[in-house]
Amino acid sequence: MKQLYGLIGYPVGHSLSPLMHNDAFENLGIDAHYEAIQIEPDSFKVEVEKLKKQQIKGFNVTIPYKVDIMDLLDEVDPLARAIGAVNTVVNQNGRYVGYNTDGDGYVASLLQHVGGTLKDKAVAIIGAGGAAKAIFYTLASHKDSPSSFYICNRTVEKAQRLIDQLPFQANASAITLDEAEKKVDTFDVIINTTSVGMHPDVEDAPIDIQHIRPETIVSDIIYNPLETKLLKEAKQKQAYCHNGVGMFVLQGALAFEKWTGIVPDQKKMEQIVLKKLTEK
Numbered sequence: 001m002k003q004l005y006g007l008i009g010y011p012v013g014h015s016l017s018p019l020m021h022n023d024a025f026e027n028l029g030i031d032a033h034y035e036a037i038q039i040e041p042d043s044f045k046v047e048v049e050k051l052k053k054q055q056i057k058g059f060n061v062t063i064p065y066k067v068d069i070m071d072l073l074d075e076v077d078p079l080a081r082a083i084g085a086v087n088t089v090v091n092q093n094g095r096y097v098g099y100n101t102d103g104d105g106y107v108a109s110l111l112q113h114v115g116g117t118l119k120d121k122a123v124a125i126i127g128a129g130g131a132a133k134a135i136f137y138t139l140a141s142h143k144d145s146p147s148s149f150y151i152c153n154r155t156v157e158k159a160q161r162l163i164d165q166l167p168f169q170a171n172a173s174a175i176t177l178d179e180a181e182k183k184v185d186t187f188d189v190i191i192n193t194t195s196v197g198m199h200p201d202v203e204d205a206p207i208d209i210q211h212i213r214p215e216t217i218v219s220d221i222i223y224n225p226l227e228t229k230l231l232k233e234a235k236q237k238q239a240y241c242h243n244g245v246g247m248f249v250l251q252g253a254l255a256f257e258k259w260t261g262i263v264p265d266q267k268k269m270e271q272i273v274l275k276k277l278t279e280k
C-alpha cells in the first residue's frame, strides 16, 4: 500500500513541499505520496489523531501548529524542545517523534553557500520570532559556534527573552534595529529572519546596511522574492549574498532523510523549487 506523508498547517495551499517530496519519492522508487493537509484550528487535535490512526509515516508541520503539535507526540527531540517548535514528525514503529530541521537546514545551507566556518564570527540575527529562535539555538549549539551573537528586534524584549531561554552557553546581546544599524560594520554575518521585504512588500528592508564591510555575509531567509531589497543592497556593497531557498530545500531534505533513511538529491529538490518560484 502507498505510504502516506504530508504537511499539516493552515493554510497550506501554496506550499512547495509536495512537489519537492513527491519527485524525490518517485526518483527513488519509493511507493509513497506526500500531501498538503489543511487542518482548521477547531479540529486540529482530532485530525492529527486521525492521521496517527492511519499510521501516517511522517509529516511536516507549518504555521500555526509548530508549537501545539508537541503535546500530541510521544517524544520530542531535545533541540526541538529547546527551540519550542517542531516542523518534522517521524513515525518510529508507531511512536511519533518530533524534530526541528529548520535550524539545521538553515545552517547547512549557509555553510554550503559561503564555505568555511562561522567560528570567530560576529553574527547579527534580525528578528526574534520562531525562525530566529531555530537559527540562533542551532548556531549556538553548533560545534563551530560563532564567537558572538546580536539578536536585533523591533521589540527588543523578545530578543532578550530568546537569549534568556537559550539552554546553551553563548555570548549574546539583545539590541534594537537602530542599534543594529549603528553597529552594522562590526558584523561578519547578518541574517534577516523577519518577514520584512517579503512579497508583496518588496521595497522594504529590515535595516539599513549602507555601512557594512564588503566581505560581510548577508543572508535573508525569505525566498519570495529570491532577491530581497536587503540582498540587492548587499550585492551592491560586494557582500556575500544568501537567500532562503537553501533553508527551505535543506529543512525538507533533512526531514526526508529522517523519514526514509535516504539522503535525497538536494540539487534536484532545489531545481524544482526554483522552477516553481520563477515561473510566471
Ligand code: NAP
Binding pocket: 102, 126, 127, 128, 129, 130, 131, 132, 153, 154, 155, 158, 193, 194, 195, 196, 198, 206, 221, 222, 223, 244, 245, 247, 248, 249, 251
Ligand atoms: P514570527 O515568529 O511571526 O516572527 C516574525 C519576526 O519578524 C518578529 O521578530 C517580528 O518582530 C519581526 N517583524 C515582523 N514585521 C516587522 C516589521 N514590519 N518591522 C520589523 N520587524 C518585523 O515569524 P517566523 O515564523 O519567525 O517567520 C519569519 C519569516 O521567515 C517569514 O517571512 C517566513 O516566511 C520566513 N521563513 C522562511 C523559512 C525558509 O525555509 N526559508 C522557514 C521559516 C520561516 P516583533 O517581535 O517586534 O513583532
